[in-house]
Amino acid sequence: MDETLKLALKNNPGHVGMFHSDRGFQYTRPVFQKRLEYLGIQQSMSRVGHCIDNGPMESIQGILKDMLKILYPNIETVAQVRKSVKETIDYYMNEYPQERFHGLTASEVREAAKATDEPVLYPIKENKRIKKYWEGIDKKKASLIASAIKEADLQ
Template sequence: MGKEATLSFVRCQSTYEAVRILSEERSFPVWKLCDFLHITRSAYYRWLMHPKSNRELENERIAGVIGNIHKAHPDMGYRRIRDELDRKHDIHVNDKRILRINRALHIQSTIKYRRHGCTRSATSPEYIAKNYLKRQFHADVPNSKWLTDVTEFKYYIGPEVHKIYLSAILDLYDRRIVSYALGDHNDNRIVFDTFDAAVTSNPDAHPMFHSDRGFQYTSRSFHMKIQAARMKQSMSRVAHCIDNGPMEGFWSILKREMYYGYKFTSREQLAQTISDYIYYYNYQRLQRRLSVMTPMEFHQQYTKAA
């Protein structure tokens, strides 16, 4: 079956039905209707004379599920939709088929936006670490390499614009968010709270800890925390955002999927949405780099094997 026939279940069903009604009830010539609607008479008569094939019926069923997934997660592209179908709906098809169905349904993921960071470099850093990570973004075991950063979000109360800040730590092995903290100020406290929460929940972890050169991370107080936790501190080079690439990537994913395109009108609403998304990211969002598992599934797989 060719591609045109494969897509007819979505693209042409309503068109064929219109031709049938107009030709039978109003006696319009079929050839004129087909010509006007840019379909072939042979395709129309094939549709009229023969029942739907098993593949067409299956495509209709898949299209319905895809529509529901897209409605719930408009950020998903065809690859993530295929993974969602495979893992959660027991529908096992390849990427190309999902791409064709998506195109027929005019489904595409939301657009990526460029991140506008909020990290302020220290004017007089008390401690600068070398870039020991050196863009080696692979880790063989959990809690061996942690990345961190801070980003900002806006919400509106009437005409007034307010901000909250999110600090997070990401594990390079399973890409899970180890800990995070929300605050009204981009200050030492939000970074220290994030770090303390990570250490408390992972007391035996002594990873390489990588950040940019934000003023919080270059303070002597923070370096003392790193030393007390027996971690090795690493920092990105000046003006090299890619040195902290996976962390930047997480901000991009988070904002594209739960922030851009929405207007938040209270701090509580925005803070709860961020918290809900991080839970979704850790426990429900499938990733191909993790063998189509969630970060926590990938993490737990290692734990069980160990």
Template sequence: MNIAYKTLDKLAKSTEDQRGSDTILHSDQGYHYTHPLFQEKVRKMGIRQSMSRKGNCWDNAPMESFFGHFKDAVDYKECKSLCELKHTIDLYIDEYNNHRYQWGLNKMTPAQYRGHKLAV
């Protein structure tokens, strides 16, 4: 539970001034995400929680797509330490969010698309 709570704390700090009222946190139905304290923290942050339904892979398709691209693009098994793995993941997330244009986002990067949606 501590990892899930720390993740929410980091999310709160990093997006405090940028979260829209329509922000959604999507997850599966794991223990951490269905726990009442976790759900209360999400509500207090003003975020709507969304969970995959059992047996419905389409609910989590965007994240599965991301991890599919990640596994194709990053040789994460070559990392020699947790620190190196974290650095490798951070580099890929930066590339994915800020430099990788996507057809499904009107040929914008995720960061550009998010800024575009917040400006509307």
């Protein structure tokens, strides 16, 4: 079984309902997918050709990377990397109140969500860059369709 899945199961007994990943070969193999199904875990994956789907995960990695640089600017050894990454994640989860969570930490939000069938929703603010990106894609599609129609009419 994939090490990431083992760790998720170990750290979250009884609370792992979804496993999100990219489309790496280890996650698309039938044996891995059957294992998730057997465990009652829903698989979540980015869509083919939609790299933007991983935006939320890339975002949290960026936040943690920035925090790591601020909290531990002078890392020199592998042991220091391991320790500082663990402590940075702990800080983010347990000590960093967030405006979008109305002043709660990520762990407080998670614990509250586990304790109810109807957790509080914390909508993510609209990302204007992503909206503009998809508007550009829609314009390109419309242009291609218009060109195809025009070409078909000429024939």
